[in-house]
Amino acid sequence: MKDAERLIVALDLPDPGSARKLVERLGASVNFYKIGLQLAYGRGGLSFADELAAQGKRIFLDLKLHDIGNTVKRASAQLARRGVEFLTIHAYPQTMAAAKEGTAGTGLKLLAVTALTSYSDADLAEAGFRLGAHDLVLHRAAQAKALGIDGLIASAQEIADIRRAVGSEMILVAPGIRPEGGERGDQKRVATPAAAIEAGADYLVVGRPIIEAPDPRAAAEAIQLEIATARG
């Protein structure tokens, strides 16, 4: 795989029209896109994922599935037919096992969300969890590995610990990436592209630093260069 494909651009935009314009501006420089809840739930959102896949772009559907096993199994089987490559699910054992069953024998890779990064230890306690964020993430990472889940989403600051715990096989994808001196927005635990790669991330998800840049293509290419340099 080319280092440039380790950059996944988050298409956090309201509709396919604006997403299409951005994809055109990024041109051949970016080949991997993440479509999340905002775009997917809008009119034409999932068809736009199909459109990009038909153009040969790699697609990550960040739909964070979680329901009873039977529903997750059927939903993930449906998504596997769309020709996308990554799908997120919440890291509950039943959900992971069901998605694994639903996607068996397909090319769709499952990425588990261990704990949402907006949850602090206090938020998890309020929601009834016994473990704090760090322990919960490692507990669920081990369960995901045991269930044969392909990869995990993790904040760049947790990547090194997770990589040590799960080994080299699992795909680790890090959001919350900010080039040196960039605006943080609402992200609290950020890392530079180089730091995330050095910690063991395989892919970086980047939204606002690219999609809100005056020159998105130049911003994407600068991050790709930083990734390639960090990988040596």
Ligand code: C5P
């Ligand atoms: O704009 P920004 O680079 O912060 O976008 C990061 C993307 O990664 C968003 O689409 C966000 O939903 C997603 N994400 C995240 N933190 C997680 C999981 C996903 O920021 N823990």
